[in-house]
Amino acid sequence: MPILAMDTATMVSSVAVADDKRLLAELIVENKLTHSETLLPNVEQVLKLAGVKREDLAAIAVSMGPGSFTGLRIGLAAAKAIAYGLNIPLVGIPTIEGLAWHYPVPGVTVAGFIDAQKGNVYTSHYCWNGSGFDEIKSIEVLSLAEAVDACVKVAGPVVAVGDMVAKKLVKLDNLPKNLIVPPKHMLMPRAANIAMAGLNRLAAGQMDNIMDMEPIYIRKSEAEVLWEKRQQALANDAAGKDAK
Incomplete structure (x- = not known):
């Protein structure tokens, strides 16, 4: 049974379909378009190229990071939605x-x-x-x-x-x-690699929980760091006023 794999952890967007015998189809794109623009159309295209219907998929594998915070969220959201909608297993693979x-x-x-x-x-x-x-x-x-x-x-x-x-x-x-x-x-990320790693884990009986599955971020995003600095500055300012 075929597996759909996605990697959106970097500027490269890659989608593949494979089974335990061969790689059926793969798309690798690196351009200025965002993953939100390209990922789902690429999924539809790679399924068509592989000759696989969405309802025939047996599992989803997705790159879990670390990498681009936005890219990881887009990839995981899409993987979760497809896995949940088809009621099939989801496997997360560390990007490296x-x-x-x-x-x-x-x-x-x-x-x-x-x-x-x-x-x-x-x-x-x-x-x-x-x-x-x-x-x-x-x-x-x-x-x-x-x-x-x-x-x-x-x-x-x-x-x-x-x-x-x-x-x-x-x-x-x-x-x-x-x-x-x-x-x-x-050096480029390949969804084919994510598919191979995913098939390997599924064969060992390993899969992730869709409900609590999270990307591997390692560090805080720049937005979180700036927000925390802002909150600390506001707290310090309030403390200074109270002291007066």
Whole structure:
């Protein structure tokens, strides 16, 4: 039975349909249009290309982040709505785990470099175990330099993935000898990867609860940070007036 997969964690919008035997269809788009404009039309198109009716879907898989706050919310909202409407399982896949599926190679560590703003990256490390990926370094926010330094400490080759690789990493001098920078087409998020990871989890009997499923944000959004600063300033101002 086919699975529908979506990845909207970055500027790339990707949708795919696959089953346990093959990838049936995939769309990958990176342009100035927003995910709210492209996601559902792309879902309809990829289902048509795959020759799969919506009611024939067996499950939904979606990239859970970290990444763009808006993109994650749009992707998860769409995934939840479709899964709920069709009464089928929903599986969330961490964005960096999805990227790791580019490189299911024994002995190779995949390191994420996803833009976390202000010169920081979301990073975690994954290794292929023969049938799926194990997270060997938990996700966290580090400066780009700290994330690179974490790769130095890994024994064996490390493949860098994520949007910050093309944006910043390739411009750095003296990268660690064990850190491999792939070509751009092997850095892009792919819904096909999310589908493979989702099928792997479903085969193990794993699925998420639609009602309490949330994106992996890691840090607060800029709007939340500014709101908290504003509230603290108002509180300090009120306290100052009370003191007078």
